[in-house]
Amino acid sequence: MKKSYYLLPLTIVTSIVFSCSTKKDSVINRNFHALTTKYNVLFNGEQAFEKGLKGIEENYTDNFWKRLPIEPIKFNERSIGAIKFASPGDGFDNKDKESSKPATPFDRAEEKAVKAIQKHSMNIKGYEKNRQIDDSYLLLGKARYYTQRFIPAIEAFNYIIANYPKADLIYDTKVWRAKSNIRLDNEKLAIESLKLLVALDENEKNLSKVQRQSAYTALAMAYEKADSIQKVIENLTKSIELTRNHQSARNAFVLGQIYSELGRKDSARMVFRKLADGRGIPEKYRVHASIELVKNIEAKDSSNVLLIDRMRKLIRNTDNRKYLNELYFQAGVLQEDRGNIEKAIEYYLKSLEEQSNDVYQKTHAYERLGNIYFNKQDYLLAGSFYDSVLQVTTEEFENEKRIRRIKRKNKGLTKLKNYEETVITNDSILRLVAMTPDERTIFFEGYIEKLKEADENKRQRLLNSQNFGSQFGGGASFGGNNQGKWYFYNNQSKGFGKVNFQKTWGTRPLEDNWRWSDKSQVDTDAVEEEEEVQTEKTDSKYKVETYLSKIPTDPAVIEKLREDRNAALYQLGLIYKEQFKNPELAIKNLEELLVTNKKPELILPINYHLYQLYGQENEKEKEAAKKTLILNDYPNSKFAQIINNPDSKISNDKKVSEVDEKYKYAYAIYKEKCFEDVVNQVDILWEDIENSDLIAKFALLRALAIGKYKTKEEYKKALEFVTSNYPNSIEGQEANEIIKRIK
Incomplete structure (x- = not known):
């Protein structure tokens, strides 16, 4: 009895030891290694792989302003094929690598796949007896694919295809191999293998709907790489008809974008409407499909009103908060198309007020606002919005043609702003110079009265805000009948105080001598001196002498002011004429310059510009007068030659x-x-x-x-x-x- 008691544990231990062998083909050995592979090593590898996929999904941001990539992942084209990480999986003979720490979840997945193959493969007489090894090779290939090592990935996929031709996952493996070839620019090879796979399935019907969708999706990727857009459309259409899942929604969205790019607006609207109204569509595709409907509508289309109503409903839906910046923007586009410019401006500003990390969206909103004010001829305000476009533009988009165009446009607006400021400032000073002493005194007395009135209104507003705050516990906080409600306990009154403080002092840290910007030499005498200076400044701005003393009297300085003003007027005329195509403002500046100009060399070009501008405005009499002046006074000039020979021909007898x-x-x-x-x-x-x-x-x-x-x-x-x-x-x-x- 005692012998049998000790014999049973020994038998169990012996069986386990023998079942660990990968060289013995028995039921126990096969099942032991299959179970150990599936529920231990391979399970951990697949979990790491899923974690990596989740990380890609969370970190990848779609730019819906451009055509989405069919596969939502961004690879670095420069490092394709490179071995990025010194982690397990680079080879099967590196035993020391088990101690190294994987760099990504995909490296960990590769590590586990390699471990499963190394420790549990049962290759006996050329046949693999562990039914989980093909899954390990597939995981190995997919992990290498996502670490951008496509050639080693193809090696893993080829091993499955060569050694496990009847495996359940053979079709998935062929699709993954084709995707790897696409990434290596071997799209022709990928197309051939995928077309063969699909053609065979038409007779045998071995592929599931999801597998067929994957094949058609990969074919679309390959044809996209080969610039065969019609084939892309065919395969995307087939893929979305098979099943409803996240990839089918993405494929449909890409299909709609392609139709839009090709100008097939009706087809695009049909696709996007199905996505916008369909059930079970992922939120981001559903909302952006509604936005794409706006982009593909004609400006005068009657359905414009329905889309405005759709936008309003989406905006009111609290589930769409993270898309509000885009929804407000598209609502603004619809209103602008209908001619409701003020409403469009309101929506664009709301779009910018929404907290969002979508910088590209902001550039479009700022650009739209800039264009609106540019068309209103409010060039300075337009320039501020174009400035904002350039400030928020990231390095990724700064070389786009649209951004380069805005840069050039804003460069002209910046020049225009500087010239306008020069004209306004110098004109003001020169008007003062031209006044008599009595006229100057009367002018500045009136200015000081307005200044005092403005200061008094400001002081009164501050007092009113303080009184308003005291009604909520802000004023009588110590004693009285305030029942202990202190000023700083009331958020509204505290807000008034904060705003007024910042208007006066700006943002200051909480510290001693907070009024001083430079505290390196602060002392009591300096503080008192500063207070005296502030008082002196306050008093001096109410004295006429303060302003009279600043009027220039030196003839050279006055002449320089005139020259700068005239130069600015000339440049403004050129900018309005040539760059902004605004003949009215160009004529206004050049005519003013003609009166004030003292440089003989400028008379001819000014009159020639006015000659051209009058012709554009169909002012025949003025045009004829300028033509006569140029031909009579400057008959040998190039401008006279151009006027006399407007249809002159160049040497090759072609029209200029x-x-x-x-x-x-x-x-x-x-x-x-x-x-x-x-x-x-x-x-x-x-x-x-x-x-x-x-x-x-x-x-x-x-x-x-x-x-x-x-x-x-x-x-x-x-x-x-x-x-x-x-x-x-x-x-x-x-x-x-x-x-x-x-x-």
Whole structure:
């Protein structure tokens, strides 16, 4: 009895030891290794893999302003095929790697797959007896795919296809291998293998609906890489008809975007409407499908009203809070299309007020507001919105054509703002200079009265806010009948105080001598002196003498003010004429300049610009007067030649194009020795001419003009711009010769 008692544990231990062998083909051994692989090593690997997929989903952000990638993942194209991490899975003979820590969940998944293969593979006489090893190889390949090591991934997939041709996962493996080939730019090979897989299934019907969807999705990815857009449409359409899941919703959304890009608005609206109204559609695709309906609607379409109502419902739905910035923006677009500009502005501003990390969305909202005010000819406000576009634009998008266009437009607006400020400031000073002493005194007395009135209104508002705060426990906090309600216990009264404090002092840290910006030399005498200075400043702004003393009297200073004002007026005329296509404001500035100008060399170009502008505005009498003036007073000038021969032909007998005319005009200014005007003219025209064949000529002419009135270094820099951007042109070679001569 005692022998049998000791024999049973020994038998169990012996059985376990023998079942651990991977060289013995028995039922116990096969099942032991299969179960150990599935529920231990492989289970942990699959859990790590799922964690990695979840991380990708959480960290990946779709840019719905562009066509979505079919597979929501972003790979670094420069490092494709590189081994990124020194972690298990790089090979099967590195035993020391078990102690290294995986860099990502996918590396951990690869580690577990390798461990399963190394320790539990039962390859006996060329046949694998562990039915879980093919799953391990598939996990290994997928983990390598997501760590961007596609060649090793394909090796793992090929091993399954070669050694497990009848495995249940053989179809999934072929799809994953095709996806890896797509990432390696072997899309033709991927298309051939996937087409064969789909063709065989049409007869055998072995693929499930999800597997067929995966195959069609991979085919769409391959054709997208091969720029065969019609094939992409065919395969996406087939994929969304098979089953409803997250990928099918994404495929449908991409399909709608493609239709939109191709101008097939009806098809796009049909796809997006199904997504917007469908059941079980993921929230982000459902909401953005409604937004895409707005993008694909015609401006005068009667369904515009229905879409506005749809936007309002989505905005009111509290579940859509994280999409409010986009919904407000699209509501603004709809209102702008209907001509409700003020309502559109309101929605765009609401879009910007919403807290969102969607920087790209903000650039569009700022741009829309900038365009609205630009069209209203409120150029300074438009410039502030374009400034905001450039401030929020990230490095990822700063090279987009849209952003580059805004940069150029804003550059002109910045110049315009500076010139406008110069004109306003200098005009104000010159008007004061022209006044008699009595007129100046009367003017500043009136100004001081208005200043006192404004200060008194400000003081009264502050007093009213304090009184209003005291009604809520802000004023009589110590004693009286306030029942202990202290000022700082009331949020509203405290808010009033905070606003008024910040208006006066700005944001200051809580510390001693908080009124001082520099505390390195603070003492009592300095504080008292500062208070005296503040009092003196307050008193001085109410004295006429303070302002009279600032009026310039030096004739040289006064003349410089006139010259700067006139130069600004001329540049404003050019900017409004050439860049902003606003003939009314261009005429206003140039006519004003014609009255105040004292430079003889500017009379001709001013009159020629006015001649052109009057012609644009169909003011025949004024146009004829300017034409007569130019032809009679300047008969030998380039401008007179252009007027006399408006249809002149160049050497190859082809009609002169609009860009040729602009170049002729710029060259005419150069010949008249107005070099600064040449540079400004080319800068203003640059956006319109940058794709012209004459762009190198413009660039060289600009450089030559710079060389006439700026430093040698600036001249050299302008020439280097020509040589670097147009090295193979005649102008580029000529600029290079000039640089050599300068050296």
